[in-house]
Amino acid sequence: MKQTKQNSSTAVPIMDAEAIRRALQRIAHEIIERNPQLEKVVLAGIPTRGVEIARRIAGFIHQIEKIDLDTGVIDVAMHRDDVGTRRELPVVRASKLPVPLEGRTVIIVDDVLYTGRTVRAAMDAVNSFGRPARIQFATLIDRGHRELPIRADYVGKNLPTSMNEKVQVHIGGAGQPDSVGLIKPKTSE
Amino acid sequence: MRAAESVTTSSSPDAAFALRWNRKDLLGLRELSAEEINFILDTADAFKQVGTREIKKVPALRGKTLVNFFIEPSTRTRTSFELAAFRLSADVINISASTSSLTKGETLKDTARNLEALHADILVLRHSFAGAPQFLAQRLEASVINAGDGAHEHPTQALLDLYTIREKRGKIAGLHVAIIGDILFSRVARSNIFGLLKLGARVTLVGPSTLVPREFEKLGVEVSYKIDNVLPSADVVNLLRIQHERQRKEYFPGIGEYTRFFGLTKERAKFLKPDCLIMHPGPINRGVEIDSGIADGLQSVILDQVTNGLAVRMAVLYLCGGIST
Numbered sequence: 001m002k003q004t005k006q007n008s009s010t011a012v013p014i015m016d017a018e019a020i021r022r023a024l025q026r027i028a029h030e031i032i033e034r035n036p037q038l039e040k041v042v043l044a045g046i047p048t049r050g051v052e053i054a055r056r057i058a059g060f061i062h063q064i065e066k067i068d069l070d071t072g073v074i075d076v077a078m079h080r081d082d083v084g085t086r087r088e089l090p091v092v093r094a095s096k097l098p099v100p101l102e103g104r105t106v107i108i109v110d111d112v113l114y115t116g117r118t119v120r121a122a123m124d125a126v127n128s129f130g131r132p133a134r135i136q137f138a139t140l141i142d143r144g145h146r147e148l149p150i151r152a153d154y155v156g157k158n159l160p161t162s163m164n165e166k167v168q169v170h171i172g173g174a175g176q177p178d179s180v181g182l183i184k185p186k187t188s189e
Numbered sequence: 190m191r192a193a194e195s196v197t198t199s200s201s202p203d204a205a206f207a208l209r210w211n212r213k214d215l216l217g218l219r220e221l222s223a224e225e226i227n228f229i230l231d232t233a234d235a236f237k238q239v240g241t242r243e244i245k246k247v248p249a250l251r252g253k254t255l256v257n258f259f260i261e262p263s264t265r266t267r268t269s270f271e272l273a274a275f276r277l278s279a280d281v282i283n284i285s286a287s288t289s290s291l292t293k294g295e296t297l298k299d300t301a302r303n304l305e306a307l308h309a310d311i312l313v314l315r316h317s318f319a320g321a322p323q324f325l326a327q328r329l330e331a332s333v334i335n336a337g338d339g340a341h342e343h344p345t346q347a348l349l350d351l352y353t354i355r356e357k358r359g360k361i362a363g364l365h366v367a368i369i370g371d372i373l374f375s376r377v378a379r380s381n382i383f384g385l386l387k388l389g390a391r392v393t394l395v396g397p398s399t400l401v402p403r404e405f406e407k408l409g410v411e412v413s414y415k416i417d418n419v420l421p422s423a424d425v426v427n428l429l430r431i432q433h434e435r436q437r438k439e440y441f442p443g444i445g446e447y448t449r450f451f452g453l454t455k456e457r458a459k460f461l462k463p464d465c466l467i468m469h470p471g472p473i474n475r476g477v478e479i480d481s482g483i484a485d486g487l488q489s490v491i492l493d494q495v496t497n498g499l500a501v502r503m504a505v506l507y508l509c510g511g512i513s514t
Contacts, residue, residue: 075235077235077249078235078236078239078247078248078249078507079247079248079249080249081248088211088512089210089507089508089511089512091232092232092235092236092249092504092507093235094234094235094237094238095235095238096238099243124248125247127244128239128242128243128244128245128247129242129243129244130243
């Protein structure tokens with residue numbers, strides 16, 4: 001449940017492009033440190049921003065270790081638990097993972113960790129491809145308010161929020177600098 | 190809950206929700222926009238991938254009930270819808286003409302309302318009367334999917350044909366598609382014509398003049414009675430089955446005659462472009478509308494159509510059945 005409606009005029013800046021770069025570089029180091037068998041790691045991004053973040057982390061790992069990790073796309077729309085309860089349907093996109101996953105470590109990558117429902121759906125989706133040795137989770141922002149017993153293994157930034165605020169992530173957009181912002185609820189409401 | 194304006198194009202690639210679809214029913218391709226058709230095909234891409242997974246099942250329609258209501262006999266379409274529903278975790282009931290109360294004198298509407306009283310969410314209807322799905326769609330809360338109505342439309346067949354062409358050729362606009370055979374009685378032909386024209390293909394209908402009236406030219410297609418003039422420029426040939434069961438004798442003299450003038454024989458296939466796709470909605474009559482060897486040849490995508498039909502039907506069930514009305 002990403003809260004990222006276009007409303008940049010009222011967003012409070014949280015991270016700029018340089019802060020995002022450093023955070024993802026640190027996550028790359030942490031992944032290397034935590035996974036001695038680095039070549040077994042698969043980075044699986046959740047569309048659309050998670051895919052871009054996974055691509056960048058893979059780039060940093062290549063710079064540091066000269067290893068090209070397998071990357072993939074894990075679409076969660078068809079694994080969500082709220083289909084049929086909302087007026088609009090999530091757009092489904094094709095997932096792509098290297099198979100077989102047996103013996104591998106899949107690191108799911110997303111931009112914002114919030115309720116944890118997206119991550120749960122992503123874990124279900126990964127399991128339908130096979131049985132990886134372990135699943136880890138990396139996120140650029142952890143904004144709290146979990147509704148499921150889920151935590152991130154790699155966090156770019158912990159950002160305490162209230163539930164009526166929105167986190168806005170721009171990454172890899174053409175002609176737009178990377179940024180993370182916090183949108184406060186309008187005072188008139 | 191009818192959708193008047195069903196397309197609001199979203200320019201943002203980040204849009205996580207489908208603003209491009211809010212129809213509860215799929216009745217035909219005539220009323221769909223090119224954007225809606227493309228959106229179904231894009232969605233089918235995602236579902237096709239599910240078929241390659243170790244576990245070929247997703248929970249997208251968990252808890253939903255689908256009724257396959259087939260007043261006319263059909264094995265492949267019903268099976269395809271049934272499997273599509275299974276892969277989306279929906280529960281499926283099959284009702285055919287012989288097992289329904291229609292034979293006991295119940296009206297179509299009463300039968301459908303009874304199904305709805307059982308909280309069926311999606312009704313897949315095959316009926317011999319054109320317009321039957323529309324009749325029910327207007328009266329039921331449930332989603333109604335047209336699985337073929339009389340000689341009117343068979344939208345999921347046309348969508349899987351479009352999907353197969355797009356998959357194999359990378360595009361549809363600008364291609365020359367020849368639809369050959371019994372056009373007059375064919376709902377497959379009608380749905381294909383609407384879809385192909387909306388996506389920018391050039392369409393030529395070929396067959397005996399009794400089965401391909403010039404009237405069709407009003408839809409924006411070309412009509413030809415000489416298959417040999419059409420084959421060399423075709424990028425796709427879609428061969429329709431000669432429907433023995435519907436044909437009365439007066440439409441053409443005989444099966445042998447049909448094959449001689451309009452069948453895709455080995456000799457005729459030599460005039461096709463090397464990359465021309467050969468399609469057939471099935472079931473094929475080997476040796477009648479298509480030579481047996483050609484049907485199994487390298488240019489034939491007949492079995493790809495079957496595989497793609499599953500993905501397209503998953504997409505349609507997901508889009509129509511997944512929204513909350």
